[in-house]
């Protein structure tokens with residue numbers, strides 16, 4: 001394993017990065033731009049190579065043109081210097097190959113060995129599978145059979161979500177992968193774990209003496225996690241209609257964020273120590289015992305036609321490649337409990353959905369009210385204190401406190417003290433995929449999901465999915481461009497809470513003090 005204490009100063013070790021699915025959407029929008037950003041920042045050593053693999057024929061020049069276009073469109077750095085571009089692009093090769101056909105792997109091995117000898121790469125190979133999950137098993141088996149795993153260096157498999165459709169299919173997939181790769185060689189991507197502010201949750205919690213003593217059920221009344229999107233299903237209707245919001249966002253990104261908020265401090269910052277703490281949280285999630293409990297605690301919804309920013313939006317059932325009678329949820333909200341000493345009795349409210357009014361990822365930690373309100377006589381109700389962690393698109397944190405209105409005798413007003421990281425750091429903030437590719441190349445698995453995390457998350461989610469499957473038509477609707485079904489507000493109202501506004505849509509009465 002790399003010396004993870006010194007990662008910030010490391011260049012990646014010499015390696016070949018294989019991108020299986022190199023003609024696909026993920027490679028174009030995320031992977032090529034991430035590799036280019038790492039190169040621009042000097043984080044990739046010169047002894048690297050990228051081999052793109054997919055069925056479509058491409059000459060090396062055509063492939064490099066694809067990469068160039070993707071960078072110009074999606075990367076935070078643009079290509080400006082031709083000589084610099086040529087030096088970067090010469091590291092890229094392409095192999096047209098049907099993953100299921102073993103014959104092509106002989107040529108792939110020959111190409112790999114010639115590239116390794118040209119750039120002096122010591123046999124380290126990282127296989128990034130930007131492919132449909134049905135192909136994961138076949139490709140890993142054929143990599144072994146085709147002699148791609150017998151070079152002298154390390155071999156790592158990076159795989160995209162979804163990791164299975166439920167616990168059973170995930171177990172089957174994992175068994176297939178384990179026939180070829182050891183657990184420590186498998187890097188399961190959850191790109192939310194690569195986001196700056198998701199990683200910052202750990203620092204905010206474990207590097208600030210005034211949060212940790214309050215971070216428990218004695219002082220926190222509830223926690224809200226929102227992952228809202230304005231987009232619909234775009235071109236991914238075929239995949240999404242089979243998946244739905246619970247599997248697409250809930251099983252992975254939402255529960256991973258919850259673990260970062262709820263985990264105990266690890267004794268050391270080694271990957272396995274952190275992952276041990278995260279899996280303990282997942283094991284402590286209170287399972288819904290009956291379909292009735294699911295109904296009472298989990299809201300599901302599907303968007304109908306609506307409007308956003310003056311634009312008419314179609315309903316989900318009218319989207320491309322979606323069944324016109326589909327009951328797939330495009331929204332869910334849930335009340336979740338973490339049954340351990342720290343969190344007993346504190347509800348975690350989580351929600352995600354497509355076609356909501358704003359794109360945002362935010363965590364709101366709401367603190368308990370003061371034991372008594374000494375200002376009640378002066379007719380002041382006190383707002384609860386909040387800590388808000390903004391993950392996306394705004395990055396930063398703010399705390400909301402009550403303060404005396406300057407100049408008045410007794411008026412109290414809520415005051416938000418904000419650090420806006422995205423305002424300060426802006427364009428230099430690394431994209432999630434940059435960080436994750438960099439970490440995988442350096443052998444740091446901290447921000448990848450371990451098998452027991454994936455399995456435990458599926459076990460929790462499967463109960464919800466099974467209850468829904470008993471009554472598929474029992475789904476609420478919400479107009480596209482709204483905040484989801486009304487039942488989601490009732491979920492909190494029953495407990496005396498409400499969803500706090502997100503993404504800068506704060507209440508008018510708050511005074512802002514910002515740095516950034």
Ligand SMILES: NC(=O)C1=CN([C@@H]2O[C@H](COP(=O)(O)OP(=O)(O)OC[C@H]3O[C@@H](n4cnc5c(N)ncnc54)[C@H](OP(=O)(O)O)[C@@H]3O)[C@@H](O)[C@H]2O)C=CC1
Nearest residue numbers: 021022023024025026054055056098099130131132160161
């Ligand atoms: N796109 C995104 O934003 C995200 C995607 N993901 C996941 O990433 C993975 C890839 O997604 P995405 O890029 O959108 O998918 P695409 O459908 O756009 O791309 C799939 C790629 O797989 C290649 N491919 C398909 N079958 C074969 C085969 N038999 N042999 C060789 N290559 C093959 C295709 O190339 P060709 O047709 O030339 O063979 C293409 O390059 C999926 O698991 C998805 O769930 C996860 C999060 C976000």
Ligand SMILES: O=C1O[C@H](COP(=O)(O)O)[C@@H](O)[C@H](O)[C@H]1O
Nearest residue numbers: 161191229231248249253361392
């Ligand atoms: O994994 C996924 O994430 C995206 C949202 O990611 P973000 O980084 O833009 O917040 C979501 O649109 C997609 O459906 C899902 O598969």
